[in-house]
Amino acid sequence: MVVNFKVFKKLSPNSKITLYMGKREFIDSISVVEPIDGIVILDPEYIKQNRKVFAQLICNFRYGREEDEVMGISFQKELTLVSQQVYPPLKCEVKKTRMQEKLLDKMGENAFPFVMEMPSNSPASVVLAQKAADDTPPCGVQYFVKVFSGETEIDRSHRRSTVTLAIRKVQYAPTKQGIQPCTIVRKDFLLSPGELELEVTLDKQLYYHGDKIAVNICVRNNSNKVVKKVKAMVQQGVDVVLFQNGQFRNTIAAYETSEGCPIQPGSALQKIMYLVPNMAANANRSGIAVEGDVKKKELGLASTTLLASQESRDAFGIIVSYAVKVKLFLGALGGELCAELPFILMHPKPQRKSIEEDEKPSKIVDV
Structure with a gap:
């Protein structure tokens, strides 16, 4: 050959x-x-x-x-x-x-x-x-x-x-998928009976750049509050290791909807929301971690940083992570309920x- x-x-x-x-x-x-x-x-x-x-x-x-x-x-x-x-x-x-x-x-x-x-x-x-x-x-x-x-x-x-x-x-990216991310969070209210439950599941742990992320959301409202809308976000975490307070987050993809809402007391909602994090939607934003050719402006979102252990963090480096965050809005008096799931975003080898x-x-x- x-x-x-x-x-x-x-x-x-x-x-x-x-x-x-x-x-x-x-x-x-x-x-x-x-x-x-x-x-x-x-x-x-x-x-x-x-x-x-x-x-x-x-x-x-x-x-x-x-x-x-x-x-x-x-x-x-x-x-x-x-x-x-x-x-x-x-x-x-x-x-x-x-x-x-x-x-x-x-x-x-x-x-x-x-x-x-x-x-x-x-x-x-x-x-x-x-x-x-x-x-x-x-x-x-x-x-x-x-x-x-x-x-x-x-x-x-x-x-x-x-x-x-x-x-x-x-x-x-690793050759094998990890454990499917899933979390359940609950919130009870002072002087109100019952609780609000939010379950969030991703279809997989490892995504390639450009993949569509399916966020499966299940809301069970056993309280007397009303859920008015749902918002799903992809957040990029940036940790500048040199600084003690050098951690910050950027929302790089988001989708907000009132479809299926309001979720009344005693009812439930199950839906899938799709998010696609990419550089095109964040082209002129500063502070986002990117990788590629800086001089030619051929940039893409930075991949997740994989570490052998937390002790291997180099002081002169930037660690990148990604997470999906789902937020339920309950109005001015009810507040919010949030759930978060980390995932891996990388290129295939x-x-x-x-x-x-x-x-x-x-x-x-x-x-």
Whole structure:
């Protein structure tokens, strides 16, 4: 079988260093993350001068707006997660991927491979959406592969001899569904007999982006109050771990109805409400957690963040969760009754074609 695969290419401003990478998205399987591999092509002048060249994995975490940075205060942390000397090559053997072997055969003796292991507990690539007219750097977590020439790995790199390529750490949906979400909440009233019962069930726990969420609602009114209307919402929870009070919620889909209402004392109502959370309905809203290509504005709702344990929460990260919330309105004196069910919203894992089967030249994409 013959398979074509893309290779991403980026040059330094002085055209002395060229970076090639086979992919820009690396899958986090909770316990392990795909290794970050690539090829660096050096100009013969750099090789003659025996210049040192380093490759680094950079995590950039911005937790405040750039326009609010005054008097030297910065709302940004730049962490070097991995650093590796690419040239002169170190004695340790680099276990090359099939893509690297093919590029090394094609590019010749001025090509040098690198492989970096991303820490498994590092945060996912998530940023907070901004309004369309806002061109400042967004708050959130972004990753970059940086290749530069310098005396040491902590040397301040010069822009002309530096290549920086944005990459993403992503998670995909589990292969199996979890337990079907279901909850029952009840409310009694002071000086009034009986109680109001609300049962909410989702058709499944795991949804893919774009799926329709079926919310099965059952109301049993054994009180003397009247239910006037029902509202169902999908809420996105955002937890900026760095801050103690950095948790907030956004309603990204909602449906309110009075159909079947009022629900009189002693009666019941059973109905299904459908919700579809998507980016199109929240296109120009700020503060929503999104993922995708920020520069090209190719954004979608961020996926649920899966953690191996609560102890693995990285301080420089954003944790995203989703929940369906159903609310019954009883009027000014009766108040409200709410039920909430968490669920998982993610992309299915793509089927990547094996590069080992490739015999044709790769398609090179300039970045």
